[in-house]
Amino acid sequence: MGLLRYLYGPGRHEEHRDPHVVAGFRSAPELEPGVRADGSRDFRRLDALFTQPLALLGERNYRQPVWHLPLRAAPEDPVMSDQQWARIAHEVMDRVGLAPAGDFGAVRWVAVRHAADHVHIVATLARQDGGRPDVWNDGYRVRDACRAIERQYGLRRTAPADRTAARRPSRGEIEKAVRHGRPLPSRTLLRRKVQTAAAGASSEAEFFRQLRDEGVLVRQRFSERTAGEMTGYAVALPDDLNSDGRPVWFGGGKLAADLTLPKLRRRWTGADGSVHASSPLRPLDGRHLSERTRRAVLRTAVRRAADESATTNEFLDRLRGEGLSWSSCATARPLTGRSLATPSLSLLNTMVMSRRGIPAAVLPMTCHCPVSASVGPLLPRTASRLLARMS
Numbered sequence: 001m002g003l004l005r006y007l008y009g010p011g012r013h014e015e016h017r018d019p020h021v022v023a024g025f026r027s028a029p030e031l032e033p034g035v036r037a038d039g040s041r042d043f044r045r046l047d048a049l050f051t052q053p054l055a056l057l058g059e060r061n062y063r064q065p066v067w068h069l070p071l072r073a074a075p076e077d078p079v080m081s082d083q084q085w086a087r088i089a090h091e092v093m094d095r096v097g098l099a100p101a102g103d104f105g106a107v108r109w110v111a112v113r114h115a116a117d118h119v120h121i122v123a124t125l126a127r128q129d130g131g132r133p134d135v136w137n138d139g140y141r142v143r144d145a146c147r148a149i150e151r152q153y154g155l156r157r158t159a160p161a162d163r164t165a166a167r168r169p170s171r172g173e174i175e176k177a178v179r180h181g182r183p184l185p186s187r188t189l190l191r192r193k194v195q196t197a198a199a200g201a202s203s204e205a206e207f208f209r210q211l212r213d214e215g216v217l218v219r220q221r222f223s224e225r226t227a228g229e230m231t232g233y234a235v236a237l238p239d240d241l242n243s244d245g246r247p248v249w250f251g252g253g254k255l256a257a258d259l260t261l262p263k264l265r266r267r268w269t270g271a272d273g274s275v276h277a278s279s280p281l282r283p284l285d286g287r288h289l290s291e292r293t294r295r296a297v298l299r300t301a302v303r304r305a306a307d308e309s310a311t312t313n314e315f316l317d318r319l320r321g322e323g324l325s326w327s328s329c330a331t332a333r334p335l336t337g338r339s340l341a342t343p344s345l346s347l348l349n350t351m352v353m354s355r356r357g358i359p360a361a362v363l364p365m366t367c368h369c370p371v372s373a374s375v376g377p378l379l380p381r382t383a384s385r386l387l388a389r390m391s
Contacts, residue, residue, distance in 0.1 A: 019114035023086035053126035072118035074156040095145035105129030191255040
């Protein structure tokens with residue numbers, strides 16, 4: 001089995017250290033590949049054990065009969081022993097249903113450890129009793145098993161498999177971003193731009209207009225049955241091209257489950273079925289938005305207010321028009337929940353007021369906003385914009 005040979009090899013960058021079996025369908029010492037006189041591993045016995053059940057299935061075999069699952073701990077998690085990894089591997093195989101506890105006719109599998117922070121589980125998709133295991137939706141069972149293990153061992157919690165998490169960039173997308181010197185993969189950058197536009201728009205037309213204003217390419221998909229009925233959309237970055245020189249498109253659902261057109265339309269539709277009117281002055285509302293989206297909305301509001309303002313008072317007035325309210329630090333209390341102190345804006349106000357000759361201590365400010373988040377990264381740009389207009 002080629003995968004086992006890779007796991008016991010040096011790795012692509014000599015990263016594999018002390019590869020060994022920690023668990024399996026038999027005891028770890030029984031399944032450990034032997035060592036030849038020249039120091040190489042002898043996989044013949046292990047290969048035979050794994051391929052024997054496949055022969056019983058014959059034509060009923062899966063097209064890809066090898067099941068592979070890497071399990072990795074987070075960098076901040078404690079380093080676990082071989083015994084702990086063995087218990088984790090057994091629990092995963094039990095919960096997934098490939099090798100339930102006490103089922104001696106289950107699939108044959110091993111867990112190989114060649115680094116401090118992870119193991120690889122390898123199995124052949126053929127039961128020892130001649131049956132064909134069920135792997136339909138096994139990814140969701142794996143996720144449930146991992147969350148149970150995270151709770152049991154006090155590891156970093158990860159998201160549940162509820163099909164709502166944002167799609168992660170593929171390895172190829174990440175490597176492409178590195179080659180082209182981009183700070184983020186296109187999928188991640190587009191998701192943020194779409195989330196920001198969706199949060200700030202009140203209609204489809206406004207949503208697509210904001211995307212185009214941000215330099216995003218938009219392709220609308222229409223129904224083949226009903227003329228003029230839009231059924232979806234896709235977005236792309238102008239400088240992200242495939243091998244044919246064409247833009248790489250991502251549908252809304254490929255960015256995040258809540259960015260499909262039907263789900264976005266629910267945001268823009270009232271309880272009576274009416275569509276909200278488009279309004280650039282619609283107050284910000286942080287309800288039903290993720291933390292990342294709330295941050296993006298607030299950053300956009302601050303940037304837009306700074307672009308359109310010539311004085312500090314005008315800047316703050318525009319923020320109030322967006323639904324933000326302000327109070328002095330002397331009376332402000334620590335804020336929680338949907339309101340959050342934003343000291344970075346205090347510094348912005350201090351910088352501008354100092355330039356105009358007003359004592360800096362006069363107008364420190366705290367932001368009370370339903371859409372609340374730090375806007376520290378915007379501070380230098382926003383301040384410079386205002387100062388340039390006021391000088």
